[in-house]
Amino acid sequence: MDKPRIMFVDDDQEVLAAYARAFRKRYAVEVAAGPEVGLDMLRAGLPVAVVVSDLRMPGMDGVEFLGRVREIRPEAVRIILTGFADIGVAMAAVNKSKVFSFLAKPCPEADLEEALTAALRQYQLIAAEKELLRGTVRGTIKLLTNLLEMVNPEAFGKSSRVKRLAVDLGAYLGVEDAWRLELAAMLSQIGCAAMPAESLRRAYRGEPLPGDKAYEFAMHPRIAADLVSNIPRLREVAEIIAYQEKRYDGGGLPPDGVSGERIPLGARILKVALDFDTLEALYRYKRQSANPVAEALDRMVDREGWYDPEVFGALQSLATLPDGFEPRLVPVEELAPGMLLDQDVLDLTGELALSRGLELNTVSIRRLAGQVGQTGKKARWRVLVPPAEKLAFAKILDG
Template identity: 40%
Template sequence: MNIKILIVDDDTNLLDSMRRGLCRRYNIVVAGGPDEALKTVKEQGPFAVVISDLRMPGMDGVRFLEKVRDMEPTTVRMMLTGHGDLDAAMAAVNEGSVFRFMTKPCPAEILIRALDAGIAQYKLVTAEKELLRGTLRGCIKVLVDILNLVSPEAFSRGERVKRLLMALSKRLGLTNTLKLELAGMLSQIGMVAVPQDIIFKRFRGEQLTPEEAQIYRMHATVATTLLSQIPRMNDVGEIIGNQLDCFTNPEIARLPEGAVYLNLCLEYDDLDLLGVDKEAAIESMRGKWAANFPLVFKGFEEMVFSDDGFVPRLVPFKEVRVGMILRQDIFDDSNLLIMAKGQEITEIALLRISKMRESFKLPDKMNVLVPLQAI
């Protein structure tokens, strides 16, 4: 772990003194004011500890440390000032979430103890964050793997919708798209509770009975319930829970933006599954989408007709590579679906169909989308 400490003060003599006194023990970076420090945090961060003076021109230390907290929430923040009044200390602790408040001149042993405690706190927080991130990844992987085993069609739909969402996000210039990516990937996870015959009928555009339609629609609720058990997945669950035709929702204006994007991509995928070409699909969607979400639909239309970086090819099986995308369903001799249209060829998927070819008669050639960079 790269442990760095940033010290911020408009007194250059003090900065030089602190750097000389601490550089043998810590990796010290200094900044002569809040503006310079914020640029340093952006360009050289993250820092384990940031120590700031309280009284600085342009921006006081409390406001500066608030900005540091917004930029790097795990950074431990400390205040070192010659103005040791109670009000300043309270503001620093309450508004800037300051870990330590020290006054000048600060004895070296006190400063070192504070820095060691701050570094220990930083390591603890980052370790917990990494543990949570690993747990989250593991939970998501298990859910997706289960869906792939139970319903390849639903898994494939989730993969297609995820790609549409990511392409739309890029076209709209969205940032922090992780929630959207997860929403697309997990949008069909509730299908584990839907019988396969109903999924087959729905994805092939066949008319569902009222009872079947009710069972199918419950998959969004099932998904939300499953995801509610995973920490920090509430926002993703809310997006997925509102995926079923947002135009029937009287609260459409209050829907999360992610739910609108997901609805749009799912509706397009429905038409694509039925073999509707791009032009006809976009025209059939234009009326309601352009009227209610004109900017979003404009971006989606541009995305659909832009070069997506793939070309269709009929490829001999021995030339199939990781990164290609299936344009056909693959069945075994008993007509059991092995891989569904739209699924990306991963190392595991390639190994699976290679093994299946030893026991079942699979096509000699596969209809795939090949990345342009692979041609």
């Protein structure tokens, strides 16, 4: 079993050498001669469970250093050592850097060992909770999305397309915790699960709906947000979903006066992705445009105040960039998770079974195989094949 990795940071080489001698039998000890060296090691990907830092160091004190450690390695437990009995410094260390333990120098080896043991226990508890939560959330989300795929292919196809664009926009903009944005996009349409397919098809192509259906469609973000808010630790995701139709200038739903930067960034990204998908479909299918992407972007430009300028600028940059996907006609046995379906698939009754733009997974590939079995024909499917590394990653995610 690998030893837990501890990093000691001090500007005194003799102190660092003493730490290494005292603890190297029990831990994988890393030493950094100063805060900048320690930060460089963490930025390079060094996995550490605990970081122990001196308070007084030239150029950057321990409070600031551990604050930056928290940004780079938030899961690492942080301990600070000081020879100064300063309650103000102690409070700053706890409040700003979320320090787990504050020890006075000189610190007896037994006391430091006790602090390290407690810090490692805390690290293991956090790691175990994260893994449990990750498994629970992943299973719940997979259940919801699989149900949506089976119950309402129109809604699932919309969420699949929007998820890809939202994730690309988030990566382009350097969004932190991008997984929240991805989940919000995946679950953004679950409030539409009970809507008739024809009504959704019209709504997703920018066509007007009759009064009762228009109201039902307008309520879907709130319904989805209420559902997602019941999943542990997904409050921020639910908030993104709730504000997915909110305009940057404060118009749209919900009618609460929130506008501009007060709208969650994920919701601002989702709004751009949703509207672009709707307008692109309108110009592609309803108006038979020769260049639906360009016309959709032009229409969005005309909607003054609707979109976060930075997010919309990112869309304008990305919409014309090739993404490396290759169009192919593929028999069902060669389909793989991560490929994009490039055609609508109808069932034997003529109803939509799978929507164009769907990112294939094990469930949808099985349904395509079932389509072949029902018709008895040797079918090939139009798909867009991503680069090999994306295909490999999609296979891992699909499990």
